[in-house]
Amino acid sequence: MPTLWLVLIVVALGGIGFVLGRGRALASAGGDNRKLHSLPSYYGSNVAMKTIMPAMGVLVLWLIVQPFFVDATVSKLLPDAAQSEDTTLGLVMSDVRRVADGLDFAVAEGLLSPDEAQALDASSDNVRETLGAAGVALGSDVSAEVLNAAQRYRVLSATGRLFMSALVLVAALGGCAWGVKNSHMDYRARNVVEAGIEALLVTAASLAILTTFGIVLSLIFNTIEFFQRYPASEFFFSLVWSPSFGGGSELGLLPLLWGTLYISVIALLVAVPIGLFAAIYLSEYAGPKVRGVAKPLLEVLAGIPTIVYGLFALLTVGPLLMSVFGREGLGWMQAGTAVMTAGLVMGIMLIPFVSSLSDDIINAVPQAMRDGSYGLGATQSETIRQVVLPAALPGIVGAILLAASRAIGETMIVVLGAGAAARLSMNPFDAMTTVTAKIVSQLTGDADFSSPEALVAFALGMSLFVITLGLNVFALYIVRKYREQYE
Amino acid sequence: MYDAPNSERDVEVKDIKITAQGVQVYYGDTHAIKDVSVDIEDKTVTAFIGPSGCGKSTFLRCLNRMNDTIDIARVEGNILLDGEDIYDKRVDPVQLRAKVGMVFQKPNPFPKSIYDNVAYGPRIHGMAKNKADLDEIVERALKRGAIWNEVKDRLHAPGTGLSGGQQQRLCIARAVATEPEVLLMDEPCSALDPIATAQVEELIDELRRDYSVVIVTHSMQQAARVSQKTAFFHLGNLVEFGVTDKIFTNPTDPRTEAYITGRIG
Amino acid sequence: MTDASLATSGAPARKGKSLVVPDARTKRRNAAETRFKAYGVAAIGAGIFFLVVLLSAILINGVGAFQQTFIQVPVYLDPAKLDKSGNRDPEEMKKVSTFGYSPLIQDALFAEVQAQGVDTPLDSAKAMKEMISASAAAQVRDVVLADPDLVGETVDFQILASSRVDGYLKGRVQRADVARDKNINVEHLDLTDALREKGIVARRFNMDFITGADASESRAEQAGLGVSILGSLFMMLVVLLLSLPIGVAASIYLEEFAKKNRFTDIIEVNISNLAAVPSIVFGILGLAVFIQFMHLPQSAPLVGGLVLTLMTLPTIIISTRASLASVPPSIRSAALGVGASKMQSVFHHVLPLAMPGILTGTILGLAQALGETAPLLLIGMVGYIATNYPDGVASGFLDPNSAMPAQIYEWAKRADPAYYERAWGGIIILLVFLMVMNIIAILLRRRFERRW
Incomplete structure (x- = not known):
């Protein structure tokens, strides 16, 4: 050496x-x-x-x-x-x-x-x-x-x-x-x-910028190469995703985006109500003892790696849903891997994310606001619903957007739980696939790196990066503005 | 303008609104209020004065059970409102607080419109039959809060956009909108400039016609200007309670005298 | 200014009403209060319920992986087959492949079944080969090559049973399903039951699952997590060695030295955004920069570690900055006051005081990195690659290897349900590692936490 x-x-x-x-x-x-x-x-x-x-x-x-x-x-x-x-x-x-x-x-x-x-x-x-x-x-x-x-x-x-x-x-x-x-x-x-x-020290701090540059450059160069081989308009507007490594692939983003958003929406429908109510209870009602037990327990959910959730979706939740909605039950579901499976499990994963962010945000609402309401004879729930939550709304919206960005970028749960077929369907019990799942499948095969079928992963990554970055920047901006308001 | 209330000061005996007997308050291990007994009259401004940390605000917050919201606070003794023990198990603090309103040290308008700020109390207590009724209540409250003229053209602008003095008067209007019988004010002018203070003080004197007003203040001048009765607190004890003029001109307790002449505090 | 006439015309609906008697509206409002509170309790309950379901699913499904079915048989190590020359030369004996050993084991099982007087329609040694794991021969061969003098003797072996037999004992393989399975017959299951009663077939603790290497698709009974644990370990080493110094340096700059300007702003916004970038994007970065561009070896723990370092750096920087910020300014003033330079005040006073917090944050960052899968898939740390132990430290960093979560993913993808059990079992091991790291972090925080 x-x-x-x-x-x-x-x-x-x-x-x-x-x-x-x-x-x-x-x-x-x-x-x-x-x-x-x-x-x-x-x-x-x-x-x-x-x-x-x-x-x-x-x-x-x-x-x-x-x-x-x-x-x-x-x-x-x-x-x-x-x-x-x-x-x-x-x-x-x-x-x-x-x-x-x-x-x-x-x-x-x-x-x-x-x-x-x-x-x-x-x-x-x-x-x-x-x-x-x-x-x-x-x-x-x-x-x-x-x-x-x-x-x-x-x-x-x-x-x-x-x-x-x-x-x-x-x-x-x-x-x-x-x-x-x-x-x-x-x-x-x-x-x-x-x-x-x-x-x-400055060099070390600049590494963050360098990383971002690295991400952007590696995405951009390969995406440009992809668009030289495959028309951009097809990529953005085609309704079909059917890669074939022999050539003649149709590589439309929309079916993947649809699957991604559908799963994310289901995940948020699970995570936001549970997470928000849990945060409200923990920050407004729970005594120190309950809080001391329940909060760390919920946070355990956040510490569990996503591969575990993926396996849970594939092997536990999928078969469970199949037994209710599958052929032997209501007949809506063809296989255990489906939008619903991935969405539910991702929702569980996001509960602690939503609850701890909202908890912080609700705690940032000044006590004077609550006192004002109690002083007028409002009950605690009236105070929360009509004073605390409206005051915390921007922050909570920011938290939900961050959770949405998490859901969109989540990989392992959808790789294992959502299925592999790209499909534009309304049925939440259908198998669909997502942007992240296809990035994995297009780059882990034996495909030649210079074929459009492999390069499309970079274009997908670029789309993913732009969407999540947009959400993050916007959400972080909202949250920051919100905090400044009460400082 | 400032001495106008003094000249009109009435000294005849009024009905007793609130009676406190042997009240003790503990914050965890701290004994914050030590055996305080006091009678608060109706249609009177009663001032609580004393050096900071003497327990005057704590005692005030006992009168509408705001201390309930603090986990470690414990209240003993009796506080009667119109002869009913407000710490009775059957009493709902929510109902109590509708009767005993409160205005806080720092103006705390909700992040809502001016209208919604005032309408909040009437709404939760179901005081208005319809929209027109509510409009009327809001208007009346804003007039009582002496801020109607300043905000009548922008009722739907956010309450947080007002100046500090306006915000505090808005908070007073918000409190009177629920038609309380007692109004508690916790240093309502401490965050205000002198002009806004004068306006609020004038307003307090107006409010005396309909309510029993209890005001905590760290300013002796303010107590002298607005109150008819004054209670002097020191280290959690009620040292002296009596007619304001007497407290300020001829205190019985040497501690009161020391405070008024500026030797302690 | 005020309108006195309006004031007296108020609607004192509650005036004179007793406080002790709650009115209807208050009752309604209190009911709403109770309901609202119940939603909160239900939400917390739901969260904890999910946690319990998840953990019990892991435990119920995963515990089986730590037990494996073995068949205890005395195998006659026939010199005629294993060492034709008879001089017990290991080099020469290596020429006998596992195919030479398989018949010996099958014969041994057949003989044992006969000796025990078990009644079975399986009438030849060959008919019983489905009972035995395909890796049993290698197992025997390793023993023989390690000690050539055993040849010619009859040695008691704990032979790995095939994954179907194992599955039967664990309830995964049902008699009803066997009809469609060409790897095993009902007769084998009957024989298994009989041998189990005699104590010949039994489940034992399976250390190989924790220390062993990955195996091929058809040999689930042999697969272990050991090599990928090592892979994870090497990656964590890279992450620790890089992210701790770089993270601390970056945090010190941002928290202590950076002036409020455009450049600092950009860095700060950058870091908080990087913390929220999906992990798969870091995988793409790793693939494009480290493998395509720098031609670092694919599937190497070194590359995995680099990718995970970039991924965890923002988290570590954020927590390190919080620890630095919690050191009160009075400490800095005190140091500056006795004539220390800014640099000395930071390195001599602030940094040591912030160290427990920094370490806690770093351990939690490492835990996050340890469980991360997606970026590893893109740099090729998946597939049948965790099959050999690395030869040394350099090979540990540079040779293709997998990592715990990637290995679990690999198992989850395989068709044989026997691998699902292994995947769950792998999760138990992974979670044990994470738990230990978190406990260390908590203890560190408890032990050294300072309230200023």
Whole structure:
């Protein structure tokens, strides 16, 4: 693991720098640390920081940029036939990468010498067999172009790594020298170190933005690629969802959206009344004892992973509903997996979510409001219904919207409990499927990543992201405004 | 304007509206009110004064059982309203509070329209036969609250949009709309500016014609201006109770004198 | 200003009415009050009822997975078949595959049935092979290869029974259903009953379920959660090592250093929104960035850990900030007052005081990550992949593995109902882990909680 070694070397240099910097600063003050501007360890940290931080920056940057560069160069080597069709370029490149990895592996295992690996020739040597012996299985025979590209890939990667190591070491040594040179009794080491730490803190905080960027970019790029292969108007307006990996799929969003919304509505119909009344009871009526028992019990429901709810839907609630509404009962239900099954179970999952959010919001209504009502001779329920709830309404609406966003984005319950068929039906006992369930099924198959059937998952993810983000932003805005009103 | 009420102060004996006998209040382990007995007259303004934390507000909240809403509060002793014990098991605090209205320290209009704020009490108590009836009740209450002229053109604007003084008068109008017999006021002017205070004080004097008004105040001047009877509380004890003029000019208890002259408080 | 004439014309309907006698309206209102309160009680009752149903469903269905049916038979390890050369060389004996062992086991069972004098229409060793798990041969083979000297002796084995026999003992397989089942016959069930009376077929605690690896679709009796528990463990390690320092650093910046400006605002809005982004979207992110773009190995716990880190970071940041904010400003002032720098006041005073709260929040974030499934499916941590223990730490992070919830999902998808029991059982294990984490968090909070 050369990268790991590189990191260790840089860290070691940092350690040496620490000792050097500390020593030099102390020496400049004649060994009297009272004469130093900062504590001696700050001088050491200053050097260590200057050694490690730029070097690591270079390393990370290089690791990100190099694959781009190598990919771009190598893909130029590939024949035009492979390049002209977008569908296969990605595939060919992944073949190239596999072969290159295989060669690396064979060399590491000692089956090939580095020179032999570069000298391999697709026409004379059976590359597939050679690599097979090293334990690298290849799907098909390796063409000359691919082998050639793979060899080039290895060369480029190796040179790149060499340059990177050199540059990182230079950066580390340079930083170290700079730091040591600065280590003088008058140097404000503490301020510099603290500025460095603050920079680290800012970087950590920016990771949130980076994550959002990552989400948006990964969705956008793949969605654009999808729309190049499949018309956007069809995706948004087609009423049929029937993917077939052989081609000729119809990939309409609407049936999935319908299933998603139908299930979410049922879930909210279960969760909102129960959750809201539970919150009202807990915050307005329950004594500390009841509250101390009931609240944590309800919150247990929130701590249970969704896979558990999914299994509960599939194996308990589905069969239970079948026995009432199925063929032997009312005959409305064809299979245990249905909108109703998923909706009910999701509703149960959302009860604690709604109740704890509403609880907070109801508690934020000032006591003076209640006193005013009691003082006029209102009963507690009149006070709640006519004063507290109207006052809390914006907050509660926000909470319900957050719950709705949860329901729309929920995956495991619908994957296991809702069924797989996309259907535009009004019957809540029909099996339907949702956006999230189809993201899973389109991306967990063996589909080629560049086929529209797989790429559609990104467009679905984009739709999901936009819808939930919209709901969240709106809901959080409402809740924030609501809280400010009573602060 | 301020001394007008004083000049009209009537001193003849009125009917007793509320009688408190040996009232003790505990908050958990704290003994907040110690054996207080007092008679509150009808059609009179009675002021409770005393340093902060002396229990005057606590005692006030006993008179319409607002302390019931606090879990740890416990009230002992008798409080009679027209001769009936309001802490009797059979008494519904809801009915009691319709008879004994309350105005709070901080104006607390509901987040509803001005009209709905005032109509809230009459609605829950079923006092109006129809919409016109309710309109009339609301108008009357707003007039009694001396705020009708200011809000009659925007009855359906939110009550929270009014100024502090207007809000407090709205709260008073809200309280009188249910036609209570006693009106309790817990430092009703402490959150108001002097002009709004003057308006509310004037209003309190008007209300005396129909109600027994009990007002808690930390301002001795205010007690002197608006009340006919004054009770001085100190550390949970009722130290002295009597005609306002006498309390302020010739107190019997040295603690009262110390408070009035500013040595304690 | 006031209108006195209106005031006196009021409608004092209640005037003079006794307080002691409730009027009709008050009675009605009190009834409404009682009803309203009842709704609240009913809502809480419903919530707790659902919890009880859920937990009992898990327990009732899952406990069976911790027990497995075994057949106790003495197996004669025939040297003629297992070690033809006779020199007990393990390398050479490895050439005998499990197919070489199967007949020995079948013979052993047949002989045992005969010896016990059980009356059965099954008249050959082969006819009894449906009783025995397909993995029994591997089980015997492992023992033999571990100790070649056993060859030639007759050794008592606890052989895994087939999942149908196991299901019969657990009530999953009913006699009525057997007619349609080509994997087992009524005769086998009769024999099972007979052998059970003799104590040869019995249910025992199944440690392999907790420590074992996943098995193929037809060998439900062999499947265990052990390897995916390890997968989860490696992921949690990644999550802990990344999210704690990054989360704390981000929180310190936002809570202590950030000035109120556009940039800080954007970060804050970002974090609260990220906390509400559906987990599957993080799966897409992981797939696109870590696998498509960075070419990190698919199905690796390292990648799973990275995805879950990004997912839990917002939660951890939010709770960490709350802990930091609960440290009173007087502590900061005191530190600054003796000449500490802002950085020193935070790292020497505020952070240590906030640490219990931070750890509690982190543990709860980890618990959330441990139960998360959806993003793992997208990065390939599902399928028949949790079948081998990793060789070491690096392989633990980088080799394909599953995770507890993903393994449970995988089992739930399989056709054989025997796997449902395993899925429920897996949930029990998962919930035990979550419970322990939550209890630690609660204890931590109780022990160190400070009220300022």
